[in-house]
Amino acid sequence: MISIRIHNLTKRFGATTALRNLDLVIEPGELFFLLGPSGCGKTTLLRSLAGFYVPDEGSICFGDEDVTRLEPHKRNTGMMFQSYALWPHMTLAENVAFGLEERKVPRAEIRRRVGEALESVHMSAYAERKPNQLSGGQQQRVALARALVIRPRCLLLDEPLSNLDAKLRLEMRAEIRRVCKQFNLTTVYVTHDQKEALSISDRMAILDGGRILQVGSPREVYRRPTGRTVAHFIGETNFIEGRVTGRDGERFLVETPVGRFAGVPGDAAFKPGAGDAVTLSIRPECWQIGREPVAANVVRGRIGGSVYLGEVAQYDFVAGASTLKIYELNPRFVGAAAGELCASVEPDDVVLLGR
Numbered sequence: 001m002i003s004i005r006i007h008n009l010t011k012r013f014g015a016t017t018a019l020r021n022l023d024l025v026i027e028p029g030e031l032f033f034l035l036g037p038s039g040c041g042k043t044t045l046l047r048s049l050a051g052f053y054v055p056d057e058g059s060i061c062f063g064d065e066d067v068t069r070l071e072p073h074k075r076n077t078g079m080m081f082q083s084y085a086l087w088p089h090m091t092l093a094e095n096v097a098f099g100l101e102e103r104k105v106p107r108a109e110i111r112r113r114v115g116e117a118l119e120s121v122h123m124s125a126y127a128e129r130k131p132n133q134l135s136g137g138q139q140q141r142v143a144l145a146r147a148l149v150i151r152p153r154c155l156l157l158d159e160p161l162s163n164l165d166a167k168l169r170l171e172m173r174a175e176i177r178r179v180c181k182q183f184n185l186t187t188v189y190v191t192h193d194q195k196e197a198l199s200i201s202d203r204m205a206i207l208d209g210g211r212i213l214q215v216g217s218p219r220e221v222y223r224r225p226t227g228r229t230v231a232h233f234i235g236e237t238n239f240i241e242g243r244v245t246g247r248d249g250e251r252f253l254v255e256t257p258v259g260r261f262a263g264v265p266g267d268a269a270f271k272p273g274a275g276d277a278v279t280l281s282i283r284p285e286c287w288q289i290g291r292e293p294v295a296a297n298v299v300r301g302r303i304g305g306s307v308y309l310g311e312v313a314q315y316d317f318v319a320g321a322s323t324l325k326i327y328e329l330n331p332r333f334v335g336a337a338a339g340e341l342c343a344s345v346e347p348d349d350v351v352l353l354g355r
Contacts, residue, residue, distance in 0.1 A: 001028035001184050002063040002153050004049065009058035011044055011210075018044040020210040022058070026203075031180050031187045033197040036207035037233065042190045043158060045207070049188060050156050051075050062153055078147030078185075082159045084139040086131040092118065092142050093127040099150045117149035118142075120179055137168040144179060155180060157189040161196065169193075173200050194234055198222060206230045222283075226267040228353050231281040238324050240280040241355075244272045251347050254278060258319045261297045263350030270354055279353045284314070284327040286349035295344035299324065303338055317343055 004026040011019040019041045026032045034042040047053045049060060051072030059068045067075050086095050093114050100110045118124045121141040131139055140160060147155055157176070161169045177200040180187045191197055197204050198218040205215045206229075214226045225231035228239065242256035251262045252272065263280060265271070272278050288294050301319030313331035317324040326343055333341060 002186055003028050004154060004186060004188070005061040007059045009048065009055050009060065011048060011053055011055045018210050019048070019055070022212055024205060024212060024215065026186060026188060028186055029184045031177060031189065031200065031202045033201040033204040034188065034190045034207060035192065035194065035197050035204055035233070038192070040207040041210040042207050046156055046158055046188060046190045050077055050079055076150065076153045077156055078150055078152035079156045080143050080147045080158070080160045082162050084131070084143045086139060086142060088131055091128050091130060092123065095131070095142060096146045096149050099146065103150065113149050117145040120148065120182065121145045121175065136164050137172060140164065140172055141175065144176065148179065148183060152185070154186040154188065157187065159191055169196070176200065206233060224266045224351060225281060225353070228279055231351070231353065236284055236325065238282045238284065240282065242278060242280060244274055244276045244278055246274055252352055254280060254352065256280065258299045258322045259297070261350050262347040263352050264348060266351045266353055270352065272352065272354070277355050279355055281351040281353055282345055282349060284325045287326040287343045287345050289326065289328050289333050289341055289343055291341065293342045293344045295346045297345045297347060297350060299343045300340060301343065302340055303333060
């Protein structure tokens with residue numbers, strides 16, 4: 001296991017700055033995700049770690065070794081791409097062995113390690129098959145075995161599941177986490193899939209415009225986004241504009257067009273004063289619907305449009321001139337015939353963001 005330390009990293013492509021003064025520490029054995037919209041810099045950062053790009057400024061260290069300008073093949077990283085990139089004319093065993101042969105590993109050692117790698121991803125029985133005889137999920141397992149067999153210092157994954165169907169993606173998510181933890185691999189994983197990141201990462205970084213906006217555990221980033229971009233990118237949310245009117249202990253009181261709310265800042269360093277304009281972020285599933293209020297913050301209104309999905313219903317909750325998105329688990333109030341209702345939300349679920 002190694003740590004990865006990135007300091008003041010900047011990468012330009014002509015007039016475009018893809019990475020801007022990035023600082024980041026990834027702990028040994030951590031499964032770390034890079035997320036963000038297209039063009040945010042996540043793939044550029046991953047390719048800089050692999051050595052495919054040389055940064056214009058800053059440094060990258062694997063443990064105590066500065067690898068900023070080290071050639072890719074000398075970094076001993078395993079990389080798994082969006083495409084499986086398997087040689088079609090080779091058997092699975094030959095595909096997995098390729099990296100070891102390039103490193104001049106003795107043949108007996110190659111056979112042993114290829115067997116172990118295929119066993120680790122449950123593909124031993126298919127060793128003599130060709131890639132075109134496998135499903136997409138099986139090919140991705142082989143690609144993972146090929147990345148693992150060289151015993152990399154760290155594993156770099158570039159949207160590895162994007163070509164799989166929904167069922168296979170779910171299966172491979174769990175498989176990748178199992179294998180990474182089994183081998184104690186420090187892993188950096190690029191994806192645009194929020195559910196993927198929330199379900200298997202230890203920590204994640206949200207990037208935008210070549211900068212890191214927030215780093216934290218899945219729960220921290222989802223529950224306490226520090227800015228509007230993060231709150232919008234991770235999951236769904238309601239944004240409500242308002243102004244601070246005061247404080248009640250650690251909670252801030254905010255007046256909005258749909259009522260008064262008590263809430264908490266997403267960023268602990270954010271301390272708005274009375275009269276300051278803020279944005280509230282409230283996740284749709286945090287609301288509770290009923291005839292009477294059940295939490296401190298209450299909005300009165302009616303259900304407009306609704307989508308019934310069995311275990312949950314998605315509502316457009318109309319409160320005056322505003323419409324809120326609310327999800328009700330085990331729904332009881334589907335349809336406009338429900339009449340006037342109260343939508344309540346706990347103060348800890350109301351997140352204050354700066355504008």
